Amino acid sequence: MRSRKKGYLAFVEIFVPLCLAVYFVVGYTRIRTTDIVPFSAWALFVFVPNQPSVFTLQLDSLNGSALIPPERFEDGTFTNPHDITAYYIMNRFGIALEKGDSGEVRKFRALLEENILPAKRLDWELVKITYDPLERWKTGKISRQSVAHFSDAGPHD
Amino acid sequence: MINFLVRKFWAKTEWPGRDLFQQTDKEMDRIFLIVRAFYCSLLFFACYGFVDSLREYSALSIDPLWPLLWMKWSGQGIGVPLVLLLSLFGSLAGAWKPGWRASRILAFLGCLEGMALDNSFGKINNHLHLWTVVAFMLIFLPREEDALREPEVRAGALRLFWGTQAFILLTYSMSGVAKLLGAALQLARGDAHTLFHSDALARHVAERLMETSETSLLGPWIIAHPAWGWLPFLGAVYLEVFALTVAFRPSLQRPWALGLVLMHIGIFLSMNVTFSNSILLLSLFFFASPFSARAFPIKQRIRDIPLFGPFLTAGWDAFFRPSNKAAGSESQLGQTVETGQTVIFYDGVCGICNRWIAFLLSRKLPPDLRFATLQGEVYRVLKNRYPVLESADTLVIYHLEAGVESIRIRSEGVFWLLPQLPGWTRWTLALNLIPLFLLNIGYRCVARLRHRLGKGVECPVIPQIYRGYFLE
Numbered sequence: 001m002r003s004r005k006k007g008y009l010a011f012v013e014i015f016v017p018l019c020l021a022v023y024f025v026v027g028y029t030r031i032r033t034t035d036i037v038p039f040s041a042w043a044l045f046v047f048v049p050n051q052p053s054v055f056t057l058q059l060d061s062l063n064g065s066a067l068i069p070p071e072r073f074e075d076g077t078f079t080n081p082h083d084i085t086a087y088y089i090m091n092r093f094g095i096a097l098e099k100g101d102s103g104e105v106r107k108f109r110a111l112l113e114e115n116i117l118p119a120k121r122l123d124w125e126l127v128k129i130t131y132d133p134l135e136r137w138k139t140g141k142i143s144r145q146s147v148a149h150f151s152d153a154g155p156h157d
Numbered sequence: 158m159i160n161f162l163v164r165k166f167w168a169k170t171e172w173p174g175r176d177l178f179q180q181t182d183k184e185m186d187r188i189f190l191i192v193r194a195f196y197c198s199l200l201f202f203a204c205y206g207f208v209d210s211l212r213e214y215s216a217l218s219i220d221p222l223w224p225l226l227w228m229k230w231s232g233q234g235i236g237v238p239l240v241l242l243l244s245l246f247g248s249l250a251g252a253w254k255p256g257w258r259a260s261r262i263l264a265f266l267g268c269l270e271g272m273a274l275d276n277s278f279g280k281i282n283n284h285l286h287l288w289t290v291v292a293f294m295l296i297f298l299p300r301e302e303d304a305l306r307e308p309e310v311r312a313g314a315l316r317l318f319w320g321t322q323a324f325i326l327l328t329y330s331m332s333g334v335a336k337l338l339g340a341a342l343q344l345a346r347g348d349a350h351t352l353f354h355s356d357a358l359a360r361h362v363a364e365r366l367m368e369t370s371e372t373s374l375l376g377p378w379i380i381a382h383p384a385w386g387w388l389p390f391l392g393a394v395y396l397e398v399f400a401l402t403v404a405f406r407p408s409l410q411r412p413w414a415l416g417l418v419l420m421h422i423g424i425f426l427s428m429n430v431t432f433s434n435s436i437l438l439l440s441l442f443f444f445a446s447p448f449s450a451r452a453f454p455i456k457q458r459i460r461d462i463p464l465f466g467p468f469l470t471a472g473w474d475a476f477f478r479p480s481n482k483a484a485g486s487e488s489q490l491g492q493t494v495e496t497g498q499t500v501i502f503y504d505g506v507c508g509i510c511n512r513w514i515a516f517l518l519s520r521k522l523p524p525d526l527r528f529a530t531l532q533g534e535v536y537r538v539l540k541n542r543y544p545v546l547e548s549a550d551t552l553v554i555y556h557l558e559a560g561v562e563s564i565r566i567r568s569e570g571v572f573w574l575l576p577q578l579p580g581w582t583r584w585t586l587a588l589n590l591i592p593l594f595l596l597n598i599g600y601r602c603v604a605r606l607r608h609r610l611g612k613g614v615e616c617p618v619i620p621q622i623y624r625g626y627f628l629e
Contacts, residue, residue, distance in 0.1 A: 008310055009309045012313040037224065040328065049350075
């Protein structure tokens, strides 16, 4: 009984530093990609945004009727523009498209169409925007570049 | 090799004058109270929004993380309610019987699955990461009875709890170091704006608010006045980078946790990003930490501050240098009080104070404790050295440790004293909830009335067996 109790202290003395080391290594090896839960580097606000390029989307038609002008995601008529999950999905979708990773493209497109976009017949567009954050905040100035068009029938770009 | 590394690691937790892992009942009491509060909080999270989560997660298209891969076979219709129920009953088991390892395993599984479910819809957020890691570590705590009975188990439990705190702090350090690495990378590639430019925070705030098409209480002001946000931002990075250091310097645990909580509040006010779970975790594990009771002299806290400690200590010494008169009497006090000893000075002509001392003597007191009256020679010497003590006329606690003197008066003295008494830890925890300035007001009222209240109370004759506790 006594040795079991002593064994507990010896176990903790090895277990604690070992866990800390594993947590540190796994957390940092995933810093540039996504976390492996529950390991996290909490890599938040790592880079100060200079001229970020991010992806957003716009709806061109809904139920067969063209939207003039097209409805932007941030306008929030048919989507929730405050949804940070939507923001991340759009960006991971855009990055997957640029990389040509068809598996990721399929996955994120499904998440976008099923969880974010209105469940109606629609044509939509993925758009890459580039801006200076402070200038955009003050003047709204951004440069927009269409990346791909999608409809219920699939991409047609 | 591993043994060598492990020994080196734990050697970092030792410092002169105080053993980090003091093995007393009151510290164990505190740890198990914190553990129970942790599981109660998990239960609250599991209950809060249960119905909404069930409805929302069942309707959304899922991209399951690894802990939920089994859902590919069970289907989302069965899987989502199962996960939510596991979170609910796992945390309930943890809150009800935290002493049982089976309860703690169940609580961890519920936390892991619930966290995985929260993050299986396209974005991973960090809200429950740390809670899951902490729940994992707590599985390995021993039973409370074993920890109280067996010194080795108690030592192991204290180290495990400390390790759990270190996990939380390491996460912050990793976040801070990532920011520094990011800044170095941006400088190397010649970016015009980095962490070291005065508009760094303003850019982050603008970017974040535009991501979510929101505004915040302080955000627009910070964007309009970028330089004002920069110093607090650098301060936050400093707090994060050196967070792990605090695990090895318990005098800083409470102030550091306060700083990190304020950082989270600042992020919320400027960017609308809530870190309420992290705030709760920091409060639980550090505000009431057994390693950071209010027993550290202010000078030690200052000396322990990473990077700036030595400079600030030098400034402190220059500002609070004892007078010449005091320097002359230093040796006189040094002859009376030995290093490691604590002296409780009390009003010798106050009936209430004398009864209070009699009460203390009836308890099991630490062997290094001594008593002396405010009317005696030892206190006169001390008062000469620290004229500020002129106004302290009821309770003064003096401690000498490795050449460092600490003095506590009024409520702060009571705070130090109570945890020394067996069975009084919980009262101290309760008193911790009341701001110190309010306690001082209450203390002063009683102190002012003490002679009237203590009328008719006779000063007791000190029994022979206790005479060794008195300096004069």
